[in-house]
Amino acid sequence: MAFELPPLPYSTNALAERGMCQETLELHHGKHHLAYVTALNGFVEKNDALKGKTLEEIVRFTYGKEDLAPVFNNAGQHWNHILFWQAMSPTEGGKIPGALEKKLTEDFGGVAQFKEAFKAAAVSQFGSGWAWLVLGHDGRLKVTKTPNGSNPLATGEGVALLGCDVWEHSYYLDFRNRRPDYVQNWLDRIANYEFAAAKLAAA
Numbered sequence: 001m002a003f004e005l006p007p008l009p010y011s012t013n014a015l016a017e018r019g020m021c022q023e024t025l026e027l028h029h030g031k032h033h034l035a036y037v038t039a040l041n042g043f044v045e046k047n048d049a050l051k052g053k054t055l056e057e058i059v060r061f062t063y064g065k066e067d068l069a070p071v072f073n074n075a076g077q078h079w080n081h082i083l084f085w086q087a088m089s090p091t092e093g094g095k096i097p098g099a100l101e102k103k104l105t106e107d108f109g110g111v112a113q114f115k116e117a118f119k120a121a122a123v124s125q126f127g128s129g130w131a132w133l134v135l136g137h138d139g140r141l142k143v144t145k146t147p148n149g150s151n152p153l154a155t156g157e158g159v160a161l162l163g164c165d166v167w168e169h170s171y172y173l174d175f176r177n178r179r180p181d182y183v184q185n186w187l188d189r190i191a192n193y194e195f196a197a198a199k200l201a202a203a
């Protein structure tokens, strides 16, 4: 069973008024994400050790294995983007539910402190990668960053509640080189904190 590109949970122009234009989403979902899925399927087709494994199993199995790095990069990016589309909301973007706000305040000192930490991680990720809000194994929320296609599932740092793509393809049409502005806008107007709260409640 080949992996498939999931449909966007909203239209490609749904986030345009919130700072992510239709062309960005068309290219990002229809070209970039699709390319990861296509490449991953090509690798699985040629490698019996990968056949029958779930996406999560492939991410964990290939992490840190030098000879399987191209598989890991594409599997990781497929997993990351599935989460990324869900981690954005055209209707509720930026609104933080009470239970999550309480937890953010407990673990970071406040919503503003959480956003500062997240922005710092996103901006300091040199080159391509991701910033994450993670529920750690100690039950506390934390912010992490990963390079390229890596993610908290691979590193075993905990459950990813939100992931922000800081590859240039995610923001260059809307914000040019201004990654800090993209991340601030993403946190304030695009991030789907309802999704994060639901993942937190289920974890």
Ligand code: MN3
Pocket (backbone or CB within 6 Å): 028, 032, 081, 165, 167, 169, 170
């Ligand atoms: Mn991307």
